Amino acid sequence: MEPQSNGGVGHSTIHESAHKHVRGAAEYVDDLPLLPGTLFVATGQSTKPHARIVALDLTAVKNAPGVVDVIVQADIPGKVDVAPVYSGDPLLAGELVEFIGQPIFAVAATSFEAAQRAVLLARIDYDELPAQLTVEDSLAAHSFVLPEHQLLLGDPDTSISTAPHQLSSEIYVRGQEHFYLEGQISEARLTEDGGIHVVSSSQHPTELQKLVAEVLAIPFHLVVAEVRRMGGGFGGKESQAAPLACIAALFAQRTRRPVRYRMPRRDDMVQTGKRHDFLNRWRVGFDDEGKLLGVDMLLAGKCGFSADLSEGIVDRAMFHADNAYFLNNARILGVRCKTHTVSNTAFRGFGGPKGMMAIETIVEDIARYLGKDPLDIRKANLYQPGADETPYGQKIEQHVLPALIERLEQSSNYRARRAAITAFNKTHRTLKKGLALTPVKFGISFTAKHLNQAGALLQIYTDGSLLINHGGTEMGQGLYTKIQQIVASAFGVSVQRVMVSSTRTDKVPNTSPTAASSGTDLNGMAAKDACDKIKADLIAFAVEHFKLDAAQISFVQDQVVLGEQAMSFAEFIKLAYLNRVALSATGHYRTPKIYYDRAKAKGQPFLYFSNGAAVAEVTLDCLTGEYKVEQIDVLHDVGKSLNPAIDIGQIEGGFIQGMGWLTTEELLWDQQGRLISNSPANYKIPTAFDVPEKFTVELFDEPNLENTIHLSKAVGEPPLMLAICVWSALRDACSSTTDYQFSPRLDTPATPERIYWALQECAEFIERKAKSEVKANGNT
Structure with a gap:
């Protein structure tokens, strides 16, 4: 148990630059004189x-x-x-x-x-x-920036061909600026x-x-x-x-x-590069209950003219093409398409969101085919003990999602709302409502093994103030604040005593990028390692100087307790300095357990998984395709939260950014390869008016089973994919026009125009069905 600290780990401590942001005093590069x-x-x-x-x-x-x-x-x-x-x-x-x-x-x-x-x-x-300008151009020309890669689990071909039911389709998922x-x-x-x-x-x-x-x-x-x-x-x-x-x-x-x-x-x-467009094609076999028996997927990423980071991005799309579901037998083929457009690059979630869209499309199509609620199909296919091997060979060891989804289903009144919405849709012709609950399972670690390391430099001055430098960068996500809290908690001091300095390559060398949701996991552990080294020297000094046992020494509330007496942290540090105790140390951390054999396409690329689920309710106008997101309910797994306020803020922000990717943000090029969506006038990110009035976020408080920093879990990227529930709810509303018998194709972003086209596809389904019934009755 860590020493008590004012504002330390577990507290909703304010962002370290919050007041500077509000006052306009926070300096960015263009603010420098x-x-x-x-x-x-x-x-x-x-x-x-x-x-x-x-x-x-x-x-x-x-x-x-x-x-x-x-x-x-x-x-x-x-x-x-x-x-x-x-x-x-x-x-x-x-x-x-x-x-x-x-x-x-x-x-x-x-x-x-x-x-x-x-x-x-x-x-x-x-x-x-x-010039090749589209994914289709690249596939036709067999032109790729890197070789293809494949994951294989079991025998998907036989499993699909012998399954009671088969489906196949595709979805085009656009990128994001x-x-x-x-x-x-x-x-x-x-x-x-x-x-x-x-x-x-x-x-x-x-x-x-x-x-x-x-x-x-x-x-x-x-x-x-x-x-x-x-x-x-x-x-x-x-x-x-x-x-x-x-x-x-x-x-x-x-x-x-x-x-x-x-x-x-x-x-x-x-x-500059964007999130990759992906063309996802698939075929699936399943049983009468909607249980997945075999899946065969093609994930084709639009990489641009060069590789940039596309190897890892398409890999991560493949690693997350299962999302939360046991695929049983699976082939997942990832290709990296060369196009004569700007090279696409990293984006929050890397390739994960694109792979998840493939399997969520499959689950919904199965549900409509069988006449079941998509939530029931999702729950039937969740990873669970005995059905816990991913297509890349990693076993799921902490089964969070079944309990998390069950709790969210109850707290959001999903079943009652589903019944009410179904009744509403039967009595309203123009307005239709949609509802969806979707899960997220997201692997945490860089897929490039060598990047899973970090360093830190800690210095304590004789007035008891601390300065920490680490390899992570602050982009508003609160990394510096969490590092500040980790250091403060290590010494039982208030966060005001701790300063986090600018990230500099002459302080901590050979740093990894702040990406892959790993900023706090890596740099927090490196900072703690530096704290532990100095703290061990301080305790050894106190044992010798005060003739105490180590168990009699503790750091609590800006004081050092030394048996029956106590002295302020600053006094103790000055005494340690006078006795020539080292007051600076470097820390280092490397993520354990992870590996991936690319030749075999098997391994454990992730130390652990962050999980979550979200419910979305939408209302759309069938005449125009326009819609409104009415309510969002989120339950998200961050392990033991280092800072609940910052974590909830990250979940809210990630969700809205994900909602923008799936609904309003449309990357477009003309036929000559010129970017059309090149300004705020023709590229629509979400605004405050797009945030639903009812937006509830709760944390699922279950410690990480892995020995991460204070048993916390990463929160940067996973929340973005919670927004898939909005896309699913819109598709649900469209499907209601067919009495939930048909899932129209709904490429993303699901703009009002695309919603309108999906509704037209639903109308064509109804017309085909009516003609088929007339023909059948005539034959009878």
Whole structure:
């Protein structure tokens, strides 16, 4: 049991920057005072999706007012490729361009406006090449950025062919724009020893350090990457922030002046990757009760022109194509489609949401085919003891969902509401209501094993204040607050004594990105390890100095209890210093147990699973396809919560972002490969008006079985997928027009237009059925 601490672990401690956010005092990169002589960057972009550059005339660009320097690929002194994993992402295009918006050259000017005007003066001639713009194009051409990968459990072909019932279909699930409030930005300045200090809005400072060093052809130790906070990231600043840092650093090295590169919103939306589109095709065999007997799936991700992080993203889609259900016999094939569009990248949930949409579509289609409530089909197929092996060979050891779903079903009055909604739909022709309860089981760990590690540096000063530095980055999710609480609890002091400093590569090296919901799991354990080392030395000192047993020493409420006496924490620390006790330590943590044999497609890629379920109720207008989300009820599993208020906030925010992905946020390209949804005017994220008036979130308080930080569970990504219940409720409302006998295809996002088309499909089903009945009666 940890020492008592004011505001420590388990308390709803306020976000460490909350007051700064409200006052406008929280500093983001573009808030930093401009250094004398600062230059500003813009890039010249391709206007063709796939072409060779045959002529590039930058004379007018170089002579434009305010322009100080212009660079092309040939001006890069070191590595040209800034890909995060596999090659294929040139910092600036050379002879070949592979998407509209790809940077070809960059300009540094004395003002942001001057740089923006100058890039428009370039003259570029192209030799156009054939372009693949869609997943279907890629599949037809067998064109992929990486080899396919397959998971196999049992004998799906035989199981499907011999099953009492079979179904097959597909769903197209569009991607999502990150739409962080703070756009991509980096600032770079030269240091006195010829190095570079980069301040960036990035989820991955170590990758920035590495790539900047490689682009400039200098050692890693000459580059310091620093991140204090981001105005949102959602995965969009994991790999996509690096090119800005590299270009800013290159100009800083060339001009010996500070450089700031801030992307305008439109450039950001055009030039940076998004959540992948997925085409999911499947066939399934099942019995009379709706029990899954065999599943065969194709998950085809739209990767863009390069691999970026697509290997792990499609892998995670495959790992989560079972969601909460035992598939019995399964084949899950993942393909990574090459298209001449911007390379898609990490997004909250990675590929998990796309895989889950496949199985949730299957479950609903089975329910309508058998004339059952989809919830009953979901419950019948949940993982449980004896039916607990995933398609990748990992056993489910903590069966949370059966009890969690049962509790939510009762607390949300699901059955009574289902009966009331069915009655409502029978008596209302224009308005229809829908209801759905959907689960989430989400694996926690990076799928790349080496990323599952973290470091921390803890320093205690002689006034009793503590400074902790770790490898995680703060993007509003409350990571710094939770680390602050973990350190405070370790020493039984108030959180006000603990300061978390900016993430810097010269304090903690070789950090992993803050992603995969692992920020607190990894960095919290590393911070605790550093605390434990100092605390062990302090206790050893106290044992010797005060002639006590270790059991007589405790840290409670800003005091150190030493047998029958006590002294303030600050006094004790000063005494320890005077006796030459080390008051700084590094901590390290690596996730145990995890492994994955890619050749065998078997292993334990996740340490544990976070779980949850949500109920959505919607009302739609059958004449227009417009709808309203009336009520949401969420019950979510976060283990032993480190900070209930922050966890509930993450669940609420993740849910609404997921609802946007599935209902309003529509990525669109024209037939030439140009992004249409390139501004807030034509890309609709949810607003306050989209949040349902009735929105209840409760935490399912069950400790993690794994030895995570204070037995907590990750909360960053899993809540996004709870929003699948909204899509399911909309489909339920559409199905009610057929007396729940038919599930229309409902690709996402389920905009009013798509809802209208789904209703038309339902009407066609009714018409076909009526004709069939007339024909049957006539034959009789």
